[in-house]
Amino acid sequence: MSEHLSRALHRVQQAKLERRELLRMMGLTAAASAGLPTITQFARAQDLQPASQVIAGKSDAMIVHNDRTGVLETPLDLLSEHAITPKEILYVRNNQIQEPEGRSLEGVPLEGWTIELMGSVAFPRVVDAATLADLPQEEVTMVLQCSGNGRSFYARSVQTRGTQWAHGGMGQVTFRGPKLTSLLDTFEPALAPRDEVNFVTAEGRDAPPEGSARPDFEHSLPLDDVMERAILATHMNGEPLPGAHGGPVRLVVPGYYGTMNVKWLSRLRFEGLQTNNVNQIPRYRIPNDPIEPGTPITYTFDNSTPDWRQLVKSVIFSPSNESDVAAGEVEVSGVAWNDGTVPVTAVEISIDDGQTWRRADLSAPHGGYGWYEFSTVVNLGSGQNRIWSRAIDERGRAQPLNGSILWNPSGYEWHGADYVDVAAS
Amino acid sequence: MTHRTVIALFAALVLAFAWAQEDGPLPQGPGVDLVYGKCQQCHPINYTVSNAGLPDFLWADTIQLMKQLGMQVTEEEEEILFEYLTTYLGTEPPPEPPEASADDAPETMADVDGAQVYATSCASCHGAEGAGVPGGFPPLAGHAADLAAADRSYLVDVLLYGLNGQITVDGTSYNGVMPGWQQLSDASLAAVLNHVVIAWDEDGALPPDFDRYAPEDVAEARGRDLGPRDVLERRPSVP
Numbered sequence: 001m002s003e004h005l006s007r008a009l010h011r012v013q014q015a016k017l018e019r020r021e022l023l024r025m026m027g028l029t030a031a032a033s034a035g036l037p038t039i040t041q042f043a044r045a046q047d048l049q050p051a052s053q054v055i056a057g058k059s060d061a062m063i064v065h066n067d068r069t070g071v072l073e074t075p076l077d078l079l080s081e082h083a084i085t086p087k088e089i090l091y092v093r094n095n096q097i098q099e100p101e102g103r104s105l106e107g108v109p110l111e112g113w114t115i116e117l118m119g120s121v122a123f124p125r126v127v128d129a130a131t132l133a134d135l136p137q138e139e140v141t142m143v144l145q146c147s148g149n150g151r152s153f154y155a156r157s158v159q160t161r162g163t164q165w166a167h168g169g170m171g172q173v174t175f176r177g178p179k180l181t182s183l184l185d186t187f188e189p190a191l192a193p194r195d196e197v198n199f200v201t202a203e204g205r206d207a208p209p210e211g212s213a214r215p216d217f218e219h220s221l222p223l224d225d226v227m228e229r230a231i232l233a234t235h236m237n238g239e240p241l242p243g244a245h246g247g248p249v250r251l252v253v254p255g256y257y258g259t260m261n262v263k264w265l266s267r268l269r270f271e272g273l274q275t276n277n278v279n280q281i282p283r284y285r286i287p288n289d290p291i292e293p294g295t296p297i298t299y300t301f302d303n304s305t306p307d308w309r310q311l312v313k314s315v316i317f318s319p320s321n322e323s324d325v326a327a328g329e330v331e332v333s334g335v336a337w338n339d340g341t342v343p344v345t346a347v348e349i350s351i352d353d354g355q356t357w358r359r360a361d362l363s364a365p366h367g368g369y370g371w372y373e374f375s376t377v378v379n380l381g382s383g384q385n386r387i388w389s390r391a392i393d394e395r396g397r398a399q400p401l402n403g404s405i406l407w408n409p410s411g412y413e414w415h416g417a418d419y420v421d422v423a424a425s
Numbered sequence: 426m427t428h429r430t431v432i433a434l435f436a437a438l439v440l441a442f443a444w445a446q447e448d449g450p451l452p453q454g455p456g457v458d459l460v461y462g463k464c465q466q467c468h469p470i471n472y473t474v475s476n477a478g479l480p481d482f483l484w485a486d487t488i489q490l491m492k493q494l495g496m497q498v499t500e501e502e503e504e505i506l507f508e509y510l511t512t513y514l515g516t517e518p519p520p521e522p523p524e525a526s527a528d529d530a531p532e533t534m535a536d537v538d539g540a541q542v543y544a545t546s547c548a549s550c551h552g553a554e555g556a557g558v559p560g561g562f563p564p565l566a567g568h569a570a571d572l573a574a575a576d577r578s579y580l581v582d583v584l585l586y587g588l589n590g591q592i593t594v595d596g597t598s599y600n601g602v603m604p605g606w607q608q609l610s611d612a613s614l615a616a617v618l619n620h621v622v623i624a625w626d627e628d629g630a631l632p633p634d635f636d637r638y639a640p641e642d643v644a645e646a647r648g649r650d651l652g653p654r655d656v657l658e659r660r661p662s663v664p
Binding site: 066099158208209211294 | 589602
């Protein structure tokens with residue numbers, strides 16, 4: 001939370017407390033209980049609905065950012081308990097929601113669901129989703145991460161716009177379904193020559209409310225990069241894909257940010273140009289060259305890139321931020337991943353603000369697109385300690401110590417070196 | 426009665442009036458009602474609050490983005506939103522609220538215009554003429570009066586405590602979240618209720634002797650332990 005925000009919130013809370021205290025001092029607590037509002041009652045009417053009422057089956061331990069379309073964050077302590085994130089606690093970020101499928105963790109029947117293949121193709125097709133089950137199946141364990149995950153940390157330099165995620169807009173899940181290439185081989189829409197078809201634009205069946213001026217949600221992906229790895233996921237974690245996570249069919253591109261994995265898939269357009277939909281530009285992209293935090297940028301297709309491939313990143317699970325630990329040997333653990341194109345080669349830990357680093361032990365990844373678990377033991381002296389972690393991959397890409405070097409107005413793709421502050425005694 | 430007791434009782438009276446208009450999550454200031462009215466069409470107000478600290482250019486940019494995402498505002502309204510957001514949720518701490526004084530009288534019905542309250546706080550979702558958005562936001566025209574006729578106090582609770590869950594209006598289903606509006610004054614809420622149920626009573630649902638809403642109706646309904654789901658359970662059955 002930014003210092004400014006916490007001041008503003010504190011002031012509002014303080015005003016309420018002062019009134020209440022005044023009443024109490026004047027012996028009017030009886031009057032208060034007889035009908036004057038209390039803080040609890042006030043808060044209740046303003047409270048967001050618990051996660052299970054936004055999406056049936058979600059754990060009420062989840063942090064609710066938006067109780068309308070459903071924007072739910074996984075608390076880090078819950079996330080760290082599972083190698084594969086269970087559907088009950090997996091994060092959700094919806095711009096729009098497909099009703100009623102999106103309101104439930106139940107699977108959605110493939111029967112009756114259709115996916116159009118169109119654009120620069122000789123033979124536009126309407127694929128019956130039920131036939132996806134007959135194609136060869138591909139299974140991939142991968143990190144699914146919101147492109148806004150970690151946005152709140154940009155406020156260390158200048159506040160950015162959007163859902164103020166901490167680290168819990170991510171999870172590790174196993175998707176299964178046929179590859180995009182299988183679909184194209186089977187239904188043969190006959191794409192125009194590849195120099196004419198550069199993008200696949202994915203649309204979901206979800207739509208803005210009727211009569212609303214809001215544009216529909218869609219994203220374009222670079223065909224060369226996604227063709228071989230994209231799958232049409234019909235299952236997650238061994239079960240039919242929950243409606244809340246895009247069931248019955250979601251376009252899944254391992255290594256890409258969550259937003260590009262379009263839910264409730266209804267149409268794939270193969271086109272020469274990427275869409276100019278608001279969700280392709282100016283939303284969901286970052287500058288190609290760093291900009292000074294707090295300065296504007298007018299996005300063009302040339303000066304910026306959509307939130308496609310995930311940046312290399314590590315997150316400390318334990319010890320948790322702002323926790324108390326016993327001085328001496330303390331185990332530090334967490335997870336690290338990248339876009340899956342090359343291995344993550346190291347996670348380094350520092351307890352002296354980056355003057356020296358030591359390598360943590362790194363597990364084998366959960367498949368090429370999953371996360372690696374890291375752990376090491378550090379020796380903490382009494383008092384306040386800051387423990388840093390940074391991941392590095394085979395291509396030499398590393399997390400910057402100052403994550404705000406990637407500052408962008410909407411706070412996408414936070415991947416600064418992580419740190420937790422702990423009090424050792 | 427001692428001098429001190431008189432002062433205490435007088436202070437209590439002032440406080441009681443102050444309580445009648447709750448602080449919402451946003452700091453009080455010029456334009457705050459419009460911010461609630463426009464922002465909450467698409468997202469809970471906590472989004473606006475949690476974005477406090479944005480530089481001025483980014484608030485301006487955000488207003489433009491929200492217009493791209495469907496927010497409809499006049500140029501004048503845009504200016505009010507910008508002034509509020511940059512003053513109260515900008516990079517500088519918000520100005521201190523004015524001290525409450527004993528001279529502050531609560532708003533009366535004479536101070537407020539129900540149509541104006543509606544335009545500021547309600548029209549973004551329910552439409553300028555109360556037609557709603559099918560499947561998105563329920564209509565009020567031809568519907569709110571039915572509800573008021575069935576249970577006069579129900580709509581007071583909707584305005585104070587919000588409404589959440591599945592409802593059906595004229596055969597169309599809605600499953601949205603309406604926030605509570607406790608930050609508005611008793612008189613404002615009473616006036617907007619009268620506007621909604623009387624101006625748009627297309628089917629003549631209200632009885633001729635319908636008792637118009639008064640600030641006291643709202644004041645009495647405040648301070649209960651209700652949430653938006655509880656209000657749904659109170660919803661009268663109307664067509």
